[in-house]
Amino acid sequence: MLIKLEKVHKSYGAHQVLQDVSFQINPGEHVGLVGRNGAGKTTIFRMIGGLEEPDGGQVSLAKTLAVEMLAQQPRFDEGRSVREEAILVFERLHAMESEMARLEHLMGEARDTELELAMHQYSDLRHEYEISGGFTYAARAESVLFGLSFTAEDLDQPSDQLSGGQKGRLALSKLLLAGPDLLLLDEPTNHLDVDAVEWLEDFLSEYKGAFVLISHDRFLLDRVAGKIVEVERGTTTTYPGNYTAYIRQREDRRLAMSRQYEQQQEMIARTEEFIRRNLAGQKTKQAKSRRNMLERLDRVEAVQDGGTTNFNLGLATGAKSGRSVLTAASLSVGYDSKPLVSNLSLILQHGERLAVVGPNGSGKTTFLKTLTGRIPPVAGEFHWGANIRIGFYDQELRGLDPEATVLAELQQSAPKVPGGTPDGALRGFLARFLFTDEAVFKPVSVLSGGELSRLALAKLIYAGADVLILDEPTNHLDIPSREALEGALAEYSGTIIVVSHDRYFLGKLASQVLQLDGGMATHAYGGYLEFYEASRQQLQVEKLSARQAARRQKKPPPRTTRPRDKGRSQADIESEISLLEGELADLSEKLAQPPAGVDFQQLGEIGNRHNSVASRLQTLYQEWEAAGLGADG
Numbered sequence: 001m002l003i004k005l006e007k008v009h010k011s012y013g014a015h016q017v018l019q020d021v022s023f024q025i026n027p028g029e030h031v032g033l034v035g036r037n038g039a040g041k042t043t044i045f046r047m048i049g050g051l052e053e054p055d056g057g058q059v060s061l062a063k064t065l066a067v068e069m070l071a072q073q074p075r076f077d078e079g080r081s082v083r084e085e086a087i088l089v090f091e092r093l094h095a096m097e098s099e100m101a102r103l104e105h106l107m108g109e110a111r112d113t114e115l116e117l118a119m120h121q122y123s124d125l126r127h128e129y130e131i132s133g134g135f136t137y138a139a140r141a142e143s144v145l146f147g148l149s150f151t152a153e154d155l156d157q158p159s160d161q162l163s164g165g166q167k168g169r170l171a172l173s174k175l176l177l178a179g180p181d182l183l184l185l186d187e188p189t190n191h192l193d194v195d196a197v198e199w200l201e202d203f204l205s206e207y208k209g210a211f212v213l214i215s216h217d218r219f220l221l222d223r224v225a226g227k228i229v230e231v232e233r234g235t236t237t238t239y240p241g242n243y244t245a246y247i248r249q250r251e252d253r254r255l256a257m258s259r260q261y262e263q264q265q266e267m268i269a270r271t272e273e274f275i276r277r278n279l280a281g282q283k284t285k286q287a288k289s290r291r292n293m294l295e296r297l298d299r300v301e302a303v304q305d306g307g308t309t310n311f312n313l314g315l316a317t318g319a320k321s322g323r324s325v326l327t328a329a330s331l332s333v334g335y336d337s338k339p340l341v342s343n344l345s346l347i348l349q350h351g352e353r354l355a356v357v358g359p360n361g362s363g364k365t366t367f368l369k370t371l372t373g374r375i376p377p378v379a380g381e382f383h384w385g386a387n388i389r390i391g392f393y394d395q396e397l398r399g400l401d402p403e404a405t406v407l408a409e410l411q412q413s414a415p416k417v418p419g420g421t422p423d424g425a426l427r428g429f430l431a432r433f434l435f436t437d438e439a440v441f442k443p444v445s446v447l448s449g450g451e452l453s454r455l456a457l458a459k460l461i462y463a464g465a466d467v468l469i470l471d472e473p474t475n476h477l478d479i480p481s482r483e484a485l486e487g488a489l490a491e492y493s494g495t496i497i498v499v500s501h502d503r504y505f506l507g508k509l510a511s512q513v514l515q516l517d518g519g520m521a522t523h524a525y526g527g528y529l530e531f532y533e534a535s536r537q538q539l540q541v542e543k544l545s546a547r548q549a550a551r552r553q554k555k556p557p558p559r560t561t562r563p564r565d566k567g568r569s570q571a572d573i574e575s576e577i578s579l580l581e582g583e584l585a586d587l588s589e590k591l592a593q594p595p596a597g598v599d600f601q602q603l604g605e606i607g608n609r610h611n612s613v614a615s616r617l618q619t620l621y622q623e624w625e626a627a628g629l630g631a632d633g
Contacts, residue, residue, distance in 0.1 A: 002027055002065055002182050002210055003048055008057035009234070010043055017043050019234035021057070025182065030204065031212045032221040032243060035231035037450065037478040041214050044231065045069060045184050048212070066180035070188055074171035076159035082150060082170060085159040086141045089178040093137055096129045126614060135618040144173045147199035148192065165191035176203060183211035189220060194359055194501065216479055218243050218504035243504075254303050261300045268294065323350045324385050325467060325495045326371070331380035333363055333370040339378045340366050344521040346514065350466075353496040355510035355528050362516040364499045368392075368471050371497070384467075391465030395472055397456050402445035406435050406455055409444060413459040432488050433458040434481060449476040454484070461488055470498040474505050503532065573624045577617065584613045 001024055008021040017040040025031055033041050046052040047059050049069040061067070076085050087094075103122040110118050133140065145155060148169045159170060168191040175183060189197050197220065204211065204224040212229075215221055221228070221243035228239045228246035237253075239246040271290050278287040326348040332339040340363030348354060356364050369375045371382065372392045384390070400409060410426050430440050433454040447455065453476045460468060468489075474482050486508050489496065500506055506513075506528040513531040515522040524531050587606055 001025075001060075002029075002062050004058075004060040005044070005047075005236075006058045006060070008044075008047065008054045008059060010040070010047070010052070010055050016234060018054075018231075021231070021234075021236045023229050023236050023238050025210055025212065027181070027210055028208065029210045030207070030224055030226045031210070032225035032228045032246075033212050033214050033231065034221070034228060034243075034246070034479055036480045039231040040234065041231055042186060045186055045212070045214065048182075049184055062181075065182060067182045067184065068175050068178055068180040069184035070175050070186055071171050072168075072186065074167050076162075076167065076170070078158070078160045080159050081156050082145065082159050082162070083141065083155040085170060086145055086173055086177060087138060089174050090137045090141075093129065093132060093134050096125060096132070096134065100125055100129065130614075135614075135621040139622045139624075141173075141177055144176055144203075145170075147196065147203065148173050149196040169196070172200075179207075179209060181209050183207070183209065185211055186214045187216070188213070189215060189217050216474075216477075216482070217502070218479065218482075219502070219507070222504065257300065258303045261302050264297075264300045268297075324348075325350055325352075325388060326382065326384055326497075328382040329380055331370075331382050332378040333366050333375075334378045335366070335375070337378055340519065341516050341521050342379070342519055344380070344514075344523075346523050348495055348497070348512075350495055351493060353509050353511045354498070354514055355506045355512070356497065356499045356514045356516065357506070357528075358516035362518070364516055365394075365471055367516065368394075368469055368497070368499060372469060388467055389465045390467045390469060391460040391463055392469045393456060393460050393471060393473055395475060397452050399459075400444050400452065400456060402443070404444055405441050406430065406444065406447070407440040409455060410459055410462060413463040429462055430458060432484055434484055450478060450481055453477055454481055457485060457488075461492060465494065467495045467497065468492065470496065470500070472500055473498065474500060474502040503528065507532075570624055573620055577620050577624065580613050580617050580620070584617060587613060 003025040005024070006022050008018055009016065010018040021040075021044065033044065035041055043052065047054055048061075049067055051069075080088075100122060103118050103125065106118045107115060107122065129135075142155070150166075150169065150173075154166075159167075162170060172185075172188055175185075188200065192200065197217070201220055201223045204213070213221065213225065223242070225242050226240075228241070228243060230237045230239065230246070230250065237250075239249045241249070271294055275287045275291050275294075278284065279291075281287075324347060326346070328347075329345050331344040332342040333344070334340040340361075344367075346354075356367060358364055366375070370377055372390065404412075407423065407426055407430065410430060414426065427440055430436075435451075435454070435458075442451075444452070444455070453473070457470075457473055473485060477485065482502065482505060486505060489509060496509065498506070498509065510528040512526070513524045513528055515524070515531075515535075524534075587609060
């Protein structure tokens, strides 16, 4: 056991955040902590990290437990480069380096017994330094920094002058390099591009220690978590397995609880009817007994699913099944005759769902703006089907009246019918987007970013357009809000074109994928998950081919953003490392147990050679790591 929370509760003034939190984290466990915004996830982190104390209950930590938490607003001292800041986490190795330097100086001046003692101490320390990764930590630091999208040029930049996003990535790099017993990661994918997120997934999947991860990225949770802890209404429930397994178990649990609630309600109704009929009759004693039983009854609470229960939205679209909705032929999109994407061709039919993916700057939003007429094509053409009604959602959330209420805003999008759409129907629809009870009367001007996004999406879908064009619709949405959106879109019968970095969302929605990258467009039929797995397999094939080519040519393949290894291939470096490691072991043995007849001058020469070989090995280890990075790149 690393951490155990037992019946923890926490309040801020009159607001109770946590009321009964109990769960345990064991060595090596990979845990996802999920729940809506404001549920108390960060509060739990702060208590585990020792930054806050619970008002009640107990937080128990294993002895000598090393816990590190990702800082949301990291600060770095002036004067240190990115590389220097990253390797600060190797404080113990730096102390060992300083001690070895002291012993080296001492061995140069000491004689007789003092020299022999210093040499023994140096040999033991050097061995500990080696097995602790002393010869490879610099290369490991670079590997993590490169994985999180720093370039070779970035490593020498002053860390205190980085952008906010870069500082976040540097803080994450330091945390991963520190490798504590327990990592606390609060939204670590903020500021990461797609490549860096995938690198982080691989890193966390193989991480030997334990971590707890708060993230809106359900795809990440699916790949790295082996246990999910859900925070809901002040309490926690633990589910084994990844995020998808948690969703399945949660729905099963809610169904079982709903049945228990309904059965208990039926029993209560029968009992109350018995009490009503018999309280003043011949069975008064039985009626009073049953009344006392009801008063002591442990009531099952009604299941609250956040408004995500499925029901038919009843939304009609104008396009007919099988009708061509969009045709693009040799289309190029961009600005000022400079295309970001060229020669794009596709046909979309009614009901198809197209995911548009690619790195930042690849032209995804530009493509959407072209389709909606906001900018003209650079070349080629596209045509919408006849009488197609288009609904467009962008991140600027234009068109919301700050003076109107949530309910009035949706009324504006409702189909025009005599007498208007009943408030009950509007409120039922808004519940699908988590606006319930008095929330429907809130003015738009006081809504949070996530609430504004949910309202804009609700209006767009309720208007019943034939085509929905969505640009990053899940930004600002917590997981329950994303689930609500997915449920609504699953019942929408029209065509959808969506740009999103939310891979789990795309996996639930897409039936086709359009990838934009490097000015090229690749169109693939099938779901996003199939496309993702095929892309990863292709990348692995390309990396394997690059390694094989590098071995054949005895030189590493070219790289772009990472430092070029201008030396030899990994195989050549490994050969020299093997020879020198053997020599170092022999020298270490001679220093620890000097052969008979060896004088102190000869021992000094052995010590000097030992230092020289160890120094050369440190350089070779770094070259070997850099060559490996080149082969993987």
